[in-house]
Amino acid sequence: MSQFDTIIPRKGTFCAKWDRQGGDYLPMWVADMDFRCAPELLASVEKRLSHGVFGYGANTEETGEAIVSHYKRLYQADISIEDLVWIPSVMPGANLACRLAGGKMIYQTPMYSHIRRLPKEARTTAIEVPMKEEDLYFTMDFDALEAAIDEETKVFILCNPHNPVGRVFSREELLKVADFCEKHDLLVVSDEIHCELVFDRPHIPFFTVSDWARNHSITLSSAGKISNIPGLPTGFAIIPNREMREQYRDICLGLFSTPNALSFAALCASYNGSCAGWKRELLSYLENNRDYMEERLKKMGLPVVHNEGTYLAWIDVRGEGIEDPFTFFRENAGVHMNAGTEYDRNGKGFVRLNFGCPMSQLKEALDLCEKALIAHRNKRS
Numbered sequence: 001m002s003q004f005d006t007i008i009p010r011k012g013t014f015c016a017k018w019d020r021q022g023g024d025y026l027p028m029w030v031a032d033m034d035f036r037c038a039p040e041l042l043a044s045v046e047k048r049l050s051h052g053v054f055g056y057g058a059n060t061e062e063t064g065e066a067i068v069s070h071y072k073r074l075y076q077a078d079i080s081i082e083d084l085v086w087i088p089s090v091m092p093g094a095n096l097a098c099r100l101a102g103g104k105m106i107y108q109t110p111m112y113s114h115i116r117r118l119p120k121e122a123r124t125t126a127i128e129v130p131m132k133e134e135d136l137y138f139t140m141d142f143d144a145l146e147a148a149i150d151e152e153t154k155v156f157i158l159c160n161p162h163n164p165v166g167r168v169f170s171r172e173e174l175l176k177v178a179d180f181c182e183k184h185d186l187l188v189v190s191d192e193i194h195c196e197l198v199f200d201r202p203h204i205p206f207f208t209v210s211d212w213a214r215n216h217s218i219t220l221s222s223a224g225k226i227s228n229i230p231g232l233p234t235g236f237a238i239i240p241n242r243e244m245r246e247q248y249r250d251i252c253l254g255l256f257s258t259p260n261a262l263s264f265a266a267l268c269a270s271y272n273g274s275c276a277g278w279k280r281e282l283l284s285y286l287e288n289n290r291d292y293m294e295e296r297l298k299k300m301g302l303p304v305v306h307n308e309g310t311y312l313a314w315i316d317v318r319g320e321g322i323e324d325p326f327t328f329f330r331e332n333a334g335v336h337m338n339a340g341t342e343y344d345r346n347g348k349g350f351v352r353l354n355f356g357c358p359m360s361q362l363k364e365a366l367d368l369c370e371k372a373l374i375a376h377r378n379k380r381s
């Protein structure tokens with residue numbers, strides 16, 4: 001038995017996924033995992049907690065060094081502590097990056113729902129361009145981007161690994177992004193929060209693909225996803241371009257409070273190598289969940305996009321004649337997923353399923369969905 005098989009009751013723990021569903025459903029939605037953190041990470045937080053004094057924080061040097069070494073070890077990427085800017089979490093960091101760019105943003109859909117709220121939050125507008133979909137394989141559509149972009153566009157939002165379609169973009173694709181953005185003089189805001197959650201191929205940080213990319217991008221990340229600590233928020237921006245970094249620091253001035261002691265204890269443990277064994281086990285567990293889920297859905301006759309990274313599955317319900325698949329599965333199967341329309345205004349026929357949970361929970365969710373689907377198909381025929 002794996003440590004990740006353990007069911008940990010989360011109801012009543014101020015937990016968005018379990019406590020904010022508006023009913024009693026099996027929650028397969030919000031992007032956190034139903035797993036306990038790595039013991040090494042918990043020990044780091046407990047040590048800091050048991051110290052018992054929580055004055056203003058200062059020394060983030062050790063965490064910075066851990067991140068720099070981590071990037072070297074995992075991605076052979078050269079960054080220095082000076083390139084890092086601490087942010088409260090990824091989304092506020094993205095907001096500030098967009099404000100810095102000071103213009104319209106462009107991105108491809110489907111796209112993570114909170115990124116779709118960024119235009120409003122960053123007081124700007126967005127051009128949404130559909131990705132190319134061929135046999136349920138999603139790629140960036142550069143012809144469509146060319147046709148849609150205008151003079152006021154200043155920022156390209158990249159989400160890699162991609163939420164919700166689970167793509168891990170190749171070097172070739174990332175170089176195309178760099179070419180497109182160089183041509184149109186865009187700042188690339190690269191949300192790489194899922195970067196360690198990859199199965200089929202390694203993650204490539206965007207800033208490593210070329211000198212241009214290094215100098216014209218702001219990479220945002222955190223340990224929120226891989227170490228399952230979004231409730232201990234803190235993150236970092238990687239900005240190798242010194243001038244841009246100074247501008248970013250300037251726009252951050254006065255906005256953030258002191259570094260959170262417990263968040264930093266967790267962040268440091270996530271990057272200093274102490275959780276490496278736990279992360280390996282997690283990835284193999286998630287990969288097994290993914291394979292099981294894809295196989296089960298195939299048998300059910302429900303197409304699903306093959307997931308290369310993240311623990312999120314993009315399921316195609318277009319062929320079932322169901323007007324609103326999210327509500328259908330919630331009300332008929334008791335399974336709460338995310339509605340495709342959160343990610344794409346044309347995403348009516350999709351749902352997003354979070355498979356970051358014990359296998360028994362995943363099986364239960366798929367059993368319930370299958371039953372509801374069979375009943376629906378029988379009624380239709």
Ligand SMILES: Cc1ncc(COP(=O)(O)O)c(C=O)c1O
Pocket residue numbers: 031089090091092112114159163191193194222224230233235
């Ligand atoms: C792609 C992506 N970016 C950002 C976030 C949230 O980041 P944070 O909680 O660090 O603001 C999520 C959470 O689901 C995500 O999937």
